[in-house]
Amino acid sequence: MEQEKKSQTTAEQMIDRDLSEQIKKVTMEIHTRAEKTELMMSFMRGQVTLAQYKLLLCSLYEVYQTLEEEMERNSNHPGVAPIYFPTELARLDAIAKDLEYFYGRDWREKIVVPAATKRYCHRLRQIGKENPVFLVAHAYTRYLGDLSGGQVLGRIAQKSMGLKSSEGLSFFAFPGVSNPTLFKQLYRSRMNSVELTEEERNGMLEEAVRAFELNIQVFDDLQKMLLTIPKQKLQTCSTQSVDTLQIPIGKTAPLFRMVMGLFVALATVSIGLYAF
Numbered sequence: 001m002e003q004e005k006k007s008q009t010t011a012e013q014m015i016d017r018d019l020s021e022q023i024k025k026v027t028m029e030i031h032t033r034a035e036k037t038e039l040m041m042s043f044m045r046g047q048v049t050l051a052q053y054k055l056l057l058c059s060l061y062e063v064y065q066t067l068e069e070e071m072e073r074n075s076n077h078p079g080v081a082p083i084y085f086p087t088e089l090a091r092l093d094a095i096a097k098d099l100e101y102f103y104g105r106d107w108r109e110k111i112v113v114p115a116a117t118k119r120y121c122h123r124l125r126q127i128g129k130e131n132p133v134f135l136v137a138h139a140y141t142r143y144l145g146d147l148s149g150g151q152v153l154g155r156i157a158q159k160s161m162g163l164k165s166s167e168g169l170s171f172f173a174f175p176g177v178s179n180p181t182l183f184k185q186l187y188r189s190r191m192n193s194v195e196l197t198e199e200e201r202n203g204m205l206e207e208a209v210r211a212f213e214l215n216i217q218v219f220d221d222l223q224k225m226l227l228t229i230p231k232q233k234l235q236t237c238s239t240q241s242v243d244t245l246q247i248p249i250g251k252t253a254p255l256f257r258m259v260m261g262l263f264v265a266l267a268t269v270s271i272g273l274y275a276f
Ligand code: HEM
Pocket: 020, 023, 024, 031, 034, 035, 040, 041, 043, 044, 140, 141, 142, 144, 145, 146, 148, 149, 150, 212, 215
């Protein structure tokens, strides 16, 4: 009996020491905050606009470019190697495909990102250079997030934007992962296999909270950018697709002509009356 109790306690203690469990616990509160950002709420309400999604894709491109570059550069590092799954998880090419769909072939020249995205990328580069093991916290935050809530968000996005096929939604698809739940289990066990000193473990937990914080700042900045986008939209948005912020010229022309006609008629009458 005593022996049974002892081994039970040891098993519980081991779970408590699992990095995946610890990270999940310390980021629980900030995960809720991330869910409640205006951008994520738009997704959840099924009201995400094409303008919002396109801007989000631009930032995701920059973030994944940096994250995946740093992961690759450090792929032999003992802290990074166990969670390095480029075939299954890499997002960069998928995002590039979506960007081309929405912005056209010259999408690279049209990418716009807010300051928060630059800050996020700066942090990723700094981590990659100075403390690669902390890339685990960043990879966890993005990839496990994409494999979890991201799946639901993909379906909602398709409906909200009225996209007929899955074109423009490659970001949400993981063709190399046949069972996300099983894959997440494998990923967690790999995270737990990384050997960490006590100091590194605490640093890792802090870095995971920071990773969420950086994402929240990007979302908030994107919403602010959207308020100013009508001025810039023609430089940044594609004419290829129906953008909620774009007014289709063909539909406005008759109305425009009618208003102008009325204006000219009024002006003529006014001048006539004045001359009289
Ligand atoms: C509307 C927004 C969001 C919704 C509805 C959502 C929903 C979810 C759900 C249902 C899970 C699965 C929980 C489980 O399996 O126990 C999950 C896990 C996760 N989410 Fe989110 N999420 C959202 C936004 C985010 C954001 C913005 C991030 C980070 C940038 C994120 C990161 C994660 C991570 C890392 C996990 C894995 C947790 C773990 O198993 O350790 N989520 N999310």
